[in-house]
Amino acid sequence: MDKPRIAVDCMGGDYAPEEIVKGCLLASKEFDLILYLVGQQERIENILGKNYDKDRLQIVHAEDVVGMGEPPSNVLKKKKSSLYVAGLLLRENLADGLVSAGNTGAVLTVGKFLVGALEGIERPAIGVALPNPKGRTVLIDVGANVDCKPKHLLQFAIIGHTYAKEILGIQNPRVGILSIGEEEGKGNELVRESYILLKKSKLNFLGNAEGRDIYAGTFDVIVCDGFVGNVILKASESLGMAVLQMIKEEVQKSLLAKIGALLMKPALNNFKKKADFAEYGGIPLLGAKKPVIITHGRANAKAIKNAIRVASEFYLQHFNERLTEELRNLSPKEVKI
Amino acid sequence: MDKPRIAVDCMGGDYAPEEIVKGCLLASKEFDLILYLVGQQERIENILGKNYDKDRLQIVHAEDVVGMGEPPSNVLKKKKSSLYVAGLLLRENLADGLVSAGNTGAVLTVGKFLVGALEGIERPAIGVALPNPKGRTVLIDVGANVDCKPKHLLQFAIIGHTYAKEILGIQNPRVGILSIGEEEGKGNELVRESYILLKKSKLNFLGNAEGRDIYAGTFDVIVCDGFVGNVILKASESLGMAVLQMIKEEVQKSLLAKIGALLMKPALNNFKKKADFAEYGGIPLLGAKKPVIITHGRANAKAIKNAIRVASEFYLQHFNERLTEELRNLSPKEVKI
Structure with missing residues (x-):
């Protein structure tokens, strides 16, 4: 090659x-x-x-x-x-x-x-492999597209599936659509319509994922509109920083806590390395x-x-070749490529 | 009284x-x-x-x-x-x-x-006062309404403003609309249209807020559709738990880190108390x-x-009386109550 x-x-x-x-x-x-x-x-x-x-x-x-x-x-x-x-x-x-x-x-x-x-x-999308205690979950799209249609979310799902399978090495990735309730029928109009399309596909579609699933390791791929994905991604980064700063302020109030923080530093650095997905190779438009x-x-x-x-x-x-195959294999009949 | x-x-x-x-x-x-x-x-x-x-x-x-x-x-x-x-x-x-x-x-x-x-x-909304290093930011709506219209987001903004002012004691709350870019014109259709309405209102409207502003203390009120707010809220909770678990796992690998964690515990508990907004009195439908x-x-x-x-x-x-007044005072002319 x-x-x-x-x-x-x-x-x-x-x-x-x-x-x-x-x-x-x-x-x-x-x-x-x-x-x-x-x-x-x-x-x-x-x-x-x-x-x-x-x-x-x-x-x-x-x-x-x-x-x-x-x-x-x-x-x-x-x-x-x-x-x-x-x-x-x-x-x-x-x-x-x-x-x-x-x-x-x-x-x-x-x-x-x-x-x-x-x-x-129709619309390339940004996928990020977010860390969780069990591994990684691909959230897609996190900002390339807003005001998406159901067919776009289907395509994001297939892109995310291919990412999880070919790059992260996850067999038969569990795919969900981000919503605000577990059951079919929960969510907004876009989610409800996309759900139907995803259900008809040959993806390993588990149904609705909720916000709490993003960092829980319960899904391998979670699909959403780029507006939603982007605000989640940025809110997550900012929450991480806010938590660290608020803990720092509490630690500053006590000498023992300061010593404790010092002893914990190597462990915290290991964690940071795992969590810092953005520094760790950027995020791909796929x-x-x-x-x-x-x-x-x-x-x-x-x-x-x-x-x-x-x-x-x-x-x-061969990500793109695999993606082309998966588009052919996994799309529901009515939107066959 | x-x-x-x-x-x-x-x-x-x-x-x-x-x-x-x-x-x-x-x-x-x-x-x-x-x-x-x-x-x-x-x-x-x-x-x-x-x-x-x-x-x-x-x-x-x-x-x-x-x-x-x-x-x-x-x-x-x-x-x-x-x-x-x-x-x-x-x-x-x-x-x-x-x-x-x-x-x-x-x-x-x-x-x-x-x-x-x-x-x-027209639509009551859920507002949460999320913690940040400088105080609290009201995120509204976090799940009562999906597929909102611009006039709803305007109402959420006035509810959030009244919450920040009357309950949190913030004078002249800084209001933003959640989007995926700072400049006017960024975001999806709902955001762009709501922006125009908010700009015409008498709120202290600072323009677009981004995901990173939610926990940064740069706004006192951030308005969004309930779908978006709900997934952010739940993702935040799950991120918090995932971070704690991942840190715990790293800490378990080292004796020094374990001792460090023990010394830090009181400081961490203080932080937890501040962060646990949900335990701290629930979230209101306003x-x-x-x-x-x-x-x-x-x-x-x-x-x-x-x-x-x-x-x-x-x-x-007198939250509801104040809210009724603010609706009258702050709404733009074309949607005057």
Whole structure:
């Protein structure tokens, strides 16, 4: 099998281009792949130094940059921006995946409109593998699409199923639709209609999942509209931070507690590593013609390296080929691809 | 001012009637109010014993019970159930508030359809005061209504504003609408349309809030559809539990960490007390003709006592009168009450 070819947007992110390019260097040492470093050639060269492997690290010059605060749609007009050029590499089949720490909305725009959707998918979606005490649960979509229709939620479910099966190695993933009650018929109009469609599919569909199932390990894939998924994801991050800060404040009030916290630190760090899914390789836009990995804007070299690993895994596991098969196999007859 | 008269559904909840009746006894000792203990007379009397204050604790017999697993709408047919009778007391203006640890859906049904909405409110909503490092943020609605319209979200905002101002004591509460981006125009159709309405109101409307704002203390009131609010609330609870369990597992791996956890315990308990908003007095359905307080099914006597306190506070603070005024003062002209 060919080496994965990953396009990296070197100009996007709070620490671009330094940390991005350093992440490419780390990835290139650790994994067998070809990286296209897209961005301002001179700045990238300055960070790479002279002794880098020119076969495995190839600079693709792009003079323009999409700013973190710019309206996402700008990227489609900025055709000389690193992000646009990286997207072009995917569209023209010159690369197998894209990694960017840049303007999230702009990265999504490139994935959805420049790279474009895989056949059978109308709307690519973002799936995250959220941690729980028993393993991971894929929540999809967490922000690529709002005002979805039932057929979109069905497609998200099949994308999520394929993610859980091929990437997380879960056999026969248990799929649920996020609702506000266990029984069929609970939820809003979108959920009730999507439920019918999912039930007719050949997915291992367990019915409604509730908010409490997201972190409980009771489902492997939970499907929702991107609006709902996004607010849950961001609320979760903020709850985590609020809890830590509130505990810190309580701990500060007592010397014993301070000592206790010190003794617990290694255990807490282990936990943090497990929980920090975003730093741990970014989150993928799936169902596009090639996977697009979005990392935190504040991604450092290690996070970029992990995101590159994730992008290449999708390629090496033939994710899109599997997804195309699953769309054919699992869709209910009336929406057969 | 008259004493608050609170109807308590003594037959609803995992530990009914024992814990519920004991909660009434606690409340009656601590607060100056009249309690209507609704349920099976004999069982309630057995728990009360002989020496209770018959002026302040009055039993209202109701022979039937709405089960925790029953379809919520059953309650409207079970006219001799404790929950229905308690609701009747509110509708007939014989009581000023209701507390129930019973079937949540059935409690909501009673609040919405038997007690009914306050004039100017089309859909009563559930507001929760979620903790954050700086104080509390009211998230509303968290499950009473799905498929809302913009005018409903406007009403939720005014209810939430009144809650924050009159009950939490926050002057000029900062109101936001939950969306997936900061700028106007971000979000789904409902959010975009509601934004316009909220902007025209006289609320202290700050614009879009994001998921991360829920636990950050950046807003005092965040408005959302009940579907979205419910999944966030339940996901938050489950995330909290998952985090504790995952930390526990890490701690178990190391003796030092175990000692550390022991030393930190009092601080952690203080934190838990702050965070446990549900145990701390239940969550109110607001915008009904009288407030209805829903507690966890597993509420114990102390939780019931706190919920009774909350119910009487709404009465003592003239919550509904203030809400009626605010509806008049804050609504934009085109939807003036």
